[in-house]
Every structure is written in C-alpha cells, then in structure tokens.
Amino acid sequence: MQKRQVQEFMTAFGGLVDHCFVSCVDDFTSKALSTRETGCINRCVLKWMATQQRVSDRFQEHNQNLAQQQANQASR
Amino acid sequence: MSFLGMGRPQPTSEQKIEAVEAEMLAMASSYNSLQKNCQAKCIPNDFREAELNKGESVCLDRCVSKFLDTTQKVSEIMQQQGQQQGMQQGGSGGLF
Numbered sequence: 001m002q003k004r005q006v007q008e009f010m011t012a013f014g015g016l017v018d019h020c021f022v023s024c025v026d027d028f029t030s031k032a033l034s035t036r037e038t039g040c041i042n043r044c045v046l047k048w049m050a051t052q053q054r055v056s057d058r059f060q061e062h063n064q065n066l067a068q069q070q071a072n073q074a075s076r
Numbered sequence: 077m078s079f080l081g082m083g084r085p086q087p088t089s090e091q092k093i094e095a096v097e098a099e100m101l102a103m104a105s106s107y108n109s110l111q112k113n114c115q116a117k118c119i120p121n122d123f124r125e126a127e128l129n130k131g132e133s134v135c136l137d138r139c140v141s142k143f144l145d146t147t148q149k150v151s152e153i154m155q156q157q158g159q160q161q162g163m164q165q166g167g168s169g170g171l172f
Binding site: 043046054 | 118119128
C-alpha cells in the first residue's frame with residue numbers, strides 16, 4: 001500500500017513537471033531558467049495544486065451524494 | 077439445492093480482495109483522467125496568475141459533473157449493447 005502511494009506520488013509529480021515544463025519553458029537561448037519562466041513555473045505549480053484540490057472536492061461530493069442516494073434507496 | 081444461499085459457491089477472501097483491488101485501480105484511473113481532462117479543458121496554459129479565477133473554478137465544477145455523467149452514460153450504453161447482443165446470440169439474454 002505504501003509502495004503504491006509512493007508510485008502514485010511519483011506519477012503525479014512527473015505529470016506536474018511535464019505540464020509546467022511544456023507550458024512555461026520555451027526559450028532555449030540560455031542554459032538557466034529566465035525570470036519569466038521561473039515565475040510561470042511558480043504560478044503553474046500553485047495553480048495545478050489548486051485545480052487538483054477543487055476537482056478532488058467535487059469528486060468527493062459526487063461520491064457522497066451517490067452513497068446517500070444508495071442508502072436512501074436501501075432504507076426505502 | 078440452495079438454502080439461504082448456502083448452495084452457492086462463496087467467493088474466497090482472496091477473490092474478494094482481488095475484486096476490491098481491481099475496483100480501486102479502475103477508480104484511481106478514472107479519477108486521474110478526470111483531473112487531467114478538466115485541467116486541460118478549463119485551465120489556460122499561460123499561467124498569468126497562480127490562483128484559480130471565478131471562471132476557471134466554475135468551469136472545473138461543471139467539468140467534474142459532466143465527466144462523471146459521461147462516465148455513467150457510456151457505461152449505460154455499453155450495458156444496453158451487451159444486453160442486446162446477449163439476446164441476439166443466446167435468446168434467453170442476461171449475463172454477458
């Protein structure tokens with residue numbers, strides 16, 4: 001179970017790096033990240049986390065509603 | 077002869093764990109694709125701001141609802157198709 005959690009985290013982390021690298025890094029005239037790229041990566045990570053949180057909240061709400069409906073049907 | 081379901085072969089605990097594990101994997105994969113799809117549809121890639129703005133938040137909320145409804149719809153249609161095929165093939169219909 002713990003192994004799977006580590007795996008899941010690594011997958012999510014890799015996905016986030018992919019996402020922010022593709023979205024933010026497009027200037028290969030210099031070896032270092034530019035301030036613009038760094039700023040973009042910062043906002044990208046924060047926004048990604050906020051997005052995950054919001055989607056996760058709605059997903060949980062949906063599942064709770066489903067469970068509630070099933071409980072209501074069972075008790076009827 | 078089955079009395080109170082005793083004639084039915086009971087699934088072993090191993091089989092039960094397998095089924096739960098399969099369900100969890102399916103759930104996780106559906107959840108990951110939900111995250112990915114709604115991110116792609118609702119969040120522009122320019123990252124001018126770090127916070128979710130109102131439009132993006134509302135888009136995410138609707139996206140989750142629509143994605144889950146779509147999942148439900150697709151599964152319904154597939155079940156109908158399966159039932160129809162079962163009826164055509166076996167006559168008696170029922171199980172896949």
